[in-house]
Amino acid sequence: MPAPPRKRSAEATRAAILDAARARFGEGGFDRVRVRDVAADAGVDAALVVRYFGGKEALFAEAAAFDLRLPDLRGLPxxxxxxxxxxxxxxxxxxxxxxxxxxxxxxxxxxxxxxxxxxxxxxxxxxxxxxxxxxxxxxxxxxxxxxxxxxxxxxxxxxxxxxxxxxxxxxxxxxxxxxxxxxxxxxxx
Incomplete structure (x- = not known):
């Protein structure tokens, strides 16, 4: 008998989608990635990706967002x-x-x-x-x-x-x- 599907919180699902998107976009860039591929990698339906992110461009924008954590340069020689x-x-x-x-x-x-x-x-x-x-x-x-x-x-x-x-x-x-x-x-x- 197959194991029951594991429960995910909305936050964990969203994070899994973002992780999958970062990996896919990192490998294939924007043009070669499909929402359904990201969804499959995250183990969710493509409709859920659209629900959380609205579409491929918004998913990409969020997946590509990062903080450079630039240091404070004031006072450096x-x-x-x-x-x-x-x-x-x-x-x-x-x-x-x-x-x-x-x-x-x-x-x-x-x-x-x-x-x-x-x-x-x-x-x-x-x-x-x-x-x-x-x-x-x-x-x-x-x-x-x-x-x-x-x-x-x-x-x-x-x-x-x-x-x-x-x-x-x-x-x-x-x-x-x-x-x-x-x-x-x-x-x-």
Missing amino acids: GDRVAAVLLDRFFAVWEHDAGFLSLLRAAASSPAAAEAMLGVFTGQVAPALAEIAVDRPAERAALVGSQVLGLAFTRYVLRVPPLAAMGREEVGAWIGPVLERYLLDPSPLG
């Missing part, structure tokens, strides 16, 4: 800012499949692009504005372009020389650029 930032970014890039999934999907999905922009405007830009010598929005955008480009070429495209470099070597190349963007006088005067 200028020559430590880039190292501290890069340590945190490397930790996210190497241990949070949700971020890489979001990065992959941002080029083709308006929902993913909006989610990525939300991470930037809600977490990165405010943290960098605290230490930028002036023009914080422009400086944060420049840092964002550098770190997103780095993440894309190293972890998504896996460009061989860059993917083969150790963290310290990447930091030695990129760190001075980040510090220049944030702390040097504006080239515009």
Whole structure:
């Protein structure tokens, strides 16, 4: 006789769906994932996924949401800012499949692009504005372009020389650029 189905709380079901979605989106990106596949992985009916999340884009947005947990940069010596930032970014890039999934999907999905922009405007830009010598929005955008480009070429495209470099070597190349963007006088005067 088959075992009776186990009971799940709504919270546990929702969490199981999100875990399944993170795994699927991390492997296949936004376009190749179907709601029914996420549901099957979570052991629920696809209608339940829609009930909890409203659809694939909303599910993706929630599955891709994460907290960068950026450290407080105020008070750090200028020559430590880039190292501290890069340590945190490397930790996210190497241990949070949700971020890489979001990065992959941002080029083709308006929902993913909006989610990525939300991470930037809600977490990165405010943290960098605290230490930028002036023009914080422009400086944060420049840092964002550098770190997103780095993440894309190293972890998504896996460009061989860059993917083969150790963290310290990447930091030695990129760190001075980040510090220049944030702390040097504006080239515009």
